[in-house]
Amino acid sequence: MGKSSVRFFLFPCFFFFIILNSLEAQNDAPQHQAVYVFGDSLVDVGNNNYLSLSVEKAVLPHYGIDYPTKKPNGRFSNGKNAADFIAEKMGVPTSPPYLSLVSKFNKKNVSFLDGVSFASGGAGIFTDKTGLSSRQNIALPNQVDYYIKVYGELSQQIGAPALQTHLSKSIFVLVIGSNDLFGYFNSKDLQNKTTPQQYVDSMASSLKVQLQRLYDHGARKFEISGIGAIGCCPSNRLKNKTECFSEANYWAVKYNEVLKTMMKNWQWEKKDITYSYFDAYAAMQDLLQTPTSYGFTEIKAACCGIGNLNAELPCLPISVVCSNRQDHVFWDPVHPTEAATRIFVDRLFDGPSRYTSPITMRQLVAA
Template sequence: MASLLPNPASFPTLICPFLCAATFLFCAVAGDGRVPAIYVFGDSTADVGNNNFLPGNTAKANFPHNGVDFPAKRPTGRFSNGYNGIDFLGMHLGFRRSPPPFLSIASKIHRRIARGIGGVNFASGGSGILDSTGSTISLANQIRNFETVRSNMTAHLSETQANQFLSKSLFIISTGGNDIFAYFSRNNAPNVTEKEQFIATLSSNYQYHIKKLYNVGARKFGIIDVPPIGCCPFTRSSNPTGGCVDVLNELPSQFNRAAMFLMHDLTLTLKGMKYSIGSSYKVVSNIIRDPSALGFKETKTACCGGGKFNGQFSCVPNATLCSDRNHYLFWDLLHPTHAASKLAGLAIYGGSTQFASPINFKQLAEEEY
């Protein structure tokens, strides 16, 4: 696959450190840090087809124009024209792409584990940290599904072997945006106290889920933070000025900071826990700030959709579709393009602490338990 990164010589000084590192890593990541398996949890930013198997669920992407740039040009349930960020992280970690959706292989889980095949994706579009968010498979239910996998492992591995396998595996979580959207729909002008209370509730629930995963064997956590959702085409389309919606950028920023403190504090009490927080917020903000330097031309309008900024209607077979998809930040009203996901995966896997901290995903994968 050809690189989507432009010539480094053309980059402005402001973002050279990021892009020079990214250009190097694009050539260097192959063959680097490996983990035996990846377990993925989260929402539509990580879903690779679980929602395809949920009757009546509307948060689906298993139809055109989704997947137009995926191998064989087929829709898979990814909210993208091609791969999503989890796919690219999987590639950097030595896998073909994201592990398969849990609901597509639920009856084969124990055989996959016994053969050493690399993990499962539990993510479900529309889900959130809070059980009250969305009508899909909540994060709590995703973890229960993982517990099923964990119990099936011991049919082929001893308890000690299962624990060793999981301690070396990477647990990726990409969630929180839907919780913030749901809160904003109820209160679009929260005061300082209300925002603090919401962030505290969200963080407390997140902590509970992280501990739950730790208690069933997870040790390496790769957290993807919440991007500036106030700048996506959907929210811009509802703003009379067409600009970003400030509170929908402030809330993710506050939650992301809370998650940083949360993860640090957990490592002080949970023996052997290690983590990296990949900042989709920083990656997207950099693209919006200087799109041309990163190879993008359009950061406001979605490639596929309808209405203002193509952000008022979803990407469906009869929707408007752009032709120069590599130059768009947004694929549909909420989700990034294959090109944007590629850049994010690169920065989070092997970039500087601006994009993944306290270590990047490559360093996390190489950490010994």
Template sequence: MAAVPQLRVLLLLLAVAAACAAAAETVASGGSTSRVPALYVFGDSTADVGNNNYLPGSAVPRANFPHNGVDFPTSRPTGRFSNGYNGVDFLALNMGFKRSPPPFLAVANKTNKQVFRGLLGANFASAGSGILDTTGSSIIPLSQQVEQFATLQRNISARISQGAADTVLSRSVFLVSTGGNDLFAFFSLFSSKNSTPSDADKRQFVGNLVSLYQNHVKALYVLGARKFAVIDVPPIGCCPYPRSMHPLGACIDVLNELARGLNKGVKDAMHGLSLSFPGLKYSVGSSHAVVQSIMKHPQRLGFKDTTNACCGSGRFNGKSGCTPNATLCENRHEYLFWDLLHPTHAASKIAAAAIYNGSLHFAAPVNFRQLVEDES
């Protein structure tokens, strides 16, 4: 991208980030209402707001302890892999909600009139999960998250009638943020054998992921979903953890190549589904494009460190996760990465603002705001 267009992109990011902050203040003061009936969230640790807190076992990835949540309201850890809000929280703010809807496992066994009448929504995301059932362990894979929504959908239909449920769900937003863990697992399989995947291996693996992704979207469509907000995979090879494994501390190109391949496949798949399934509308928000922009021109966006994690240990603070005993930076708003794999509150705010209000560079074929406001 040429210098002048790139500068315009950066200015856009700054402008929409400011707009996002203003929206947050409006919602917090009670001056706004949601623009859609509900938000339903599916995915991994990029979207998890505490579902894994309710899962048994010591192997479950969790973030319900300090220093996580140090900048969250009341400075409490919630299960978010962030010092404050994650990207889903900021997207929800733009839609008029207070923050992400609650973890499904927090409300599944309780009487929540809003959730079980198809309002507000629920967050099904589970850290460590992926598109494949085999990705991660002791967590909730995407297929099971869809099954959990099916259970909720039946409860909604029983309370407000099938017709009313169809109407409210068709106007709601279904957000999906997943795929990175599948790519890490595939890469690790080869690196453990001191080998690299062939081009044929990569094409076959990514193709399988895209096919399964399509199946999950189709299942949600059958259950009443019509508006899909998809978050693509960022350049995960540049996170502190992969950098810590590289002899020179550089990005791991194979991981970034896999991310680009999956992103293109999902984007093409969503376009195909929109042509085949009546009423299906979508937007693919590019966290990949946002992170690239931040890494290219960090200081213009207020960042001073785009390689080290704010909280962690070892090389690049990327050898282990954020724990109470980990090293914690003071200037958290100047870091792109919170821990070995996840963005800071500040980075998430910019990403969500660009995806919600930005140009086709950050969300296509429409941005999230246009998807939310589409009543056709």
């Protein structure tokens, strides 16, 4: 009788202990959607600042001139960039740079559960074909490596079930590919080795590999951006007497077509993913073709730079910065102004359908 009583009381206590631990694990999981950002300088919020050998850092005067702090902060813009505006749309803080969270100088308690940015200025889909890695950027495969490391740490912290629930609701933003095309058209060696069609096909298939790696580690909701009209950047206009470099634009469109097809097929393979594709090319072309309807008067020259179209040299401390930054589409030889970026993110988040498919980002967030 005594032994039975002991068993009877031990069992409820043990059961209560399990429930308590389970509730604690659930409480560790965040109650909001996080944003995990991958990509290039269009969404980098400061990772490159932590790469000691990188020459691509937005740390010089003039960068950040319209940011709340009025100081350079690692964003390749006069103010906020696409990552900031996406976070604002979602009502969450901008995801911090991964390298700032793991920096030996960071003494604060940080949580990867609140979202992280792995984006790096100058990064591409490839690590070797464009030579991007030699310039000390974090190429997309390496960004995903960092994410997988974060996934492992989070799994230990809150357990696999709670983590999967969190990640399945989170948004994975990818803005990448422009630098790969820049690299192709600036490399005779690449052009001799592969045709443009083979190259863009390889870009899309390589991107799918990285998407699959994210999927294998919990990602289910993807915001994917196509490549914009990069031939119309001030630096590329110099190749064609101030007019858009049509060949770069043509292959940006071709890549976007391959990317859209790949995403449709991938969703058919993976029934549990949801994605929104943003046609950055269409959005940018509309802005360039009817600039005054958006409040712009200068679509060719950069606001900050040196030489013809302010595009022969980058935005340097000796550059004269335009005073009418709201009127310019381009901030420096390759990056849009804060004003232009805000319009792009408005289109990305809410459409209309000629810019986003099969759903808008707003619908993706709500899904």
